[in-house]
Amino acid sequence: MASLKALKIRINSVKSTQKITKAMKMVAAAKLKRAQEAAEASRPYAERLEKVVSSIASKVTVGPQSPKLLAGTGKDDVHLFVVATSDKGLAGAFNTNIVRLARKRADELKGQGKTVKFYTIGKKAKDGLVRFYRNDIVESVEPGDLGKLGYDAVKGWSDDLIARFEGGEFDVAHLFFNKFVSVLTQEPTELQLMPVALSNDNAPAGASASVEYEPDEEELLADLLPRNVAVQLLRAQRENAASEQGSKMTAMDNATRNAGDMINKLTIQYNRSRQAAITTELIEIIAGAEAL
Amino acid sequence: MALNFELVTPERLVRSEEVYMVTVPGTEGDFGVLEGHSPMVSTLRAGEVAIYKTQGAAPETIALDGGVAEVNENGLTILAEKLG
Numbered sequence: 001m002a003s004l005k006a007l008k009i010r011i012n013s014v015k016s017t018q019k020i021t022k023a024m025k026m027v028a029a030a031k032l033k034r035a036q037e038a039a040e041a042s043r044p045y046a047e048r049l050e051k052v053v054s055s056i057a058s059k060v061t062v063g064p065q066s067p068k069l070l071a072g073t074g075k076d077d078v079h080l081f082v083v084a085t086s087d088k089g090l091a092g093a094f095n096t097n098i099v100r101l102a103r104k105r106a107d108e109l110k111g112q113g114k115t116v117k118f119y120t121i122g123k124k125a126k127d128g129l130v131r132f133y134r135n136d137i138v139e140s141v142e143p144g145d146l147g148k149l150g151y152d153a154v155k156g157w158s159d160d161l162i163a164r165f166e167g168g169e170f171d172v173a174h175l176f177f178n179k180f181v182s183v184l185t186q187e188p189t190e191l192q193l194m195p196v197a198l199s200n201d202n203a204p205a206g207a208s209a210s211v212e213y214e215p216d217e218e219e220l221l222a223d224l225l226p227r228n229v230a231v232q233l234l235r236a237q238r239e240n241a242a243s244e245q246g247s248k249m250t251a252m253d254n255a256t257r258n259a260g261d262m263i264n265k266l267t268i269q270y271n272r273s274r275q276a277a278i279t280t281e282l283i284e285i286i287a288g289a290e291a292l
Numbered sequence: 293m294a295l296n297f298e299l300v301t302p303e304r305l306v307r308s309e310e311v312y313m314v315t316v317p318g319t320e321g322d323f324g325v326l327e328g329h330s331p332m333v334s335t336l337r338a339g340e341v342a343i344y345k346t347q348g349a350a351p352e353t354i355a356l357d358g359g360v361a362e363v364n365e366n367g368l369t370i371l372a373e374k375l376g
Contacts, residue, residue: 038303041303041304041305042302042303042304044300044305045300045301045302045305045371046302048298048300048362048369048371049360049371052333052360052362052371055333056333150303151301151302151303151373151374152374155373211331211332211333211364212330212331212332212333213332213333213334214318214319214320214332214333214334214335215319215320215334215335219335220333220335220360223335223360224335224360227360227373230302231302234302
């Protein structure tokens with residue numbers, strides 16, 4: 001059995017670990033609120049932009065002259081996976097879930113004879129993928145604190161991605177991120193980034209037949225589609241930021257609770273050892289007294 | 293006789309209010325939007341949006357760094373990437 005002193009040290013060390021996890025949980029809770037608000041604030045723009053883009057796109061007939069971002073390259077041989085995670089760990093399964101989904105989809109596509117390349121956003125995405133697909137990672141960027149990420153940074157990545165797309169480096173781009181459902185649930189999600197996938201449901205039919213376009217539809221689309229890509233990326237980052245904090249909060253809450261259980265167990269063990277030691281001492285004293 | 297005006301950036305909804313008139317810096321020339329303007333979509337150049345709360349009032353200006361303006365039956369929506 002461990003000595004009393006060793007037990008005491010153990011208990012103290014678990015106690016300080018518990019203090020740290022508790023503080024981290026509280027920090028995550030505060031950041032979560034802000035991240036959630038940011039995610040909600042970025043929604044109106046994305047929704048309205050999508051509405052405008054799909055209403056214009058519904059009027060343009062897709063042909064060889066239309067922008068590549070809408071029509072695609074006409075092939076789907078090379079797929080680019082944009083995998084977005086955070087830079088930091090200690091957030092439960094947050095990063096692993098994204099990477100796992102990306103790997104599963106990559107293996108499926110490779111099984112069909114397609115080429116898959118990776119563009120990683122966040123250290124953890126790179127760490128998770130580099131072991132399996134060392135030569136397929138074309139670029140890795142590090143976003144830093146997801147909560148502080150602005151539109152400018154995201155625009156830079158999306159410009160880079162679009163340039164690669166126009167240059168024919170890949171045919172289809174998929175985006176992987178964690179969708180924020182609730183504090184307890186985050187859903188790893190895949191989204192087609194390029195060519196732009198449009199839902200035709202919210203394109204108003206007939207009502208806007210007399211809409212004036214300035215400049216004409218083609219030029220407008222050429223301007224709007226890259227914006228749409230950037231906004232999708234930004235939205236993914238915002239969802240990721242909220243998911244990361246939610247996941248971290250849950251993980252740290254669990255850690256705090258586990259530490260509590262461990263302290264209880266160790267304290268009981270400590271008290272038992274102490275009692276045993278006292279009993280032994282008493283027996284020794286009584287035995288000594290009787291011997292006289 | 294009010295125009296429903298919304299100014300949205302990727303970060304947040306900046307404005308959502310009823311105004312009298314807004315002048316917008318379109319790529320092919322500035323244009324003013326009053327209530328009942330015919331539907332249109334236009335890209336914007338970097339410039340200033342002038343918001344007139346009431347007729348004849350001094351305009352409030354907001355600088356933009358490009359974007360898109362959409363006018364439909366619900367009013368005017370400006371999607372700006374960032375405010376200049």
